[in-house]
Amino acid sequence: MSARHSHAPGHNHPPDHEHLHSHLHDGPHAAVPGQPRDDEDLLADALMEGFDAAEDKASFLRMARIPQHLHGADGSVLRLVDVELRYAYQVATASPAFNADHLVYLPFPANMIRERATMVFVYVSLRERRDVDLREMIRLLEDKE
Numbered sequence: 001m002s003a004r005h006s007h008a009p010g011h012n013h014p015p016d017h018e019h020l021h022s023h024l025h026d027g028p029h030a031a032v033p034g035q036p037r038d039d040e041d042l043l044a045d046a047l048m049e050g051f052d053a054a055e056d057k058a059s060f061l062r063m064a065r066i067p068q069h070l071h072g073a074d075g076s077v078l079r080l081v082d083v084e085l086r087y088a089y090q091v092a093t094a095s096p097a098f099n100a101d102h103l104v105y106l107p108f109p110a111n112m113i114r115e116r117a118t119m120v121f122v123y124v125s126l127r128e129r130r131d132v133d134l135r136e137m138i139r140l141l142e143d144k145e
Helices: 039-054 058-061 134-144
Strands: 069-071 077-090 092-097 103-107 114-124 129-131
Touching: 039 058, 039 077, 039 114, 039 134, 058 077, 114 134, 129 134
Parallel strands: none
Antiparallel strands: 069 077, 077 114, 092 103, 114 129
16 A cells, blocks of 8 residues: 555545546546546556555556566567556646737636546666556557457
């Protein structure tokens, strides 16, 4: 168990805690209002929750069929060295102003601030580093089937 979280439903948050993996939802298995959850979203939730909770992380990765190596752009073998769980909170938005040389900054009210969480698999060789985010990993796993 990590120091960051205690075990509870929904990526180890209280059941009423909202978060996202490029999607908003009310708990680990709820749909975005008006949109059904797709299989990729459910698999992403399961992989993150399972890895975070697993006492034996290496065995969990083997059971989840996460590759221990990938091939780099030059054909070299990249080895899995890190699995990162990343959490961020978007508290505002900023974008270029139309026809001006400044940013339009819009802070969010408290009820719009949501956690974003993702998982990143870091592969390295002597010449290359490749960060594979959770969505890309899911596609790689589906391509192997």
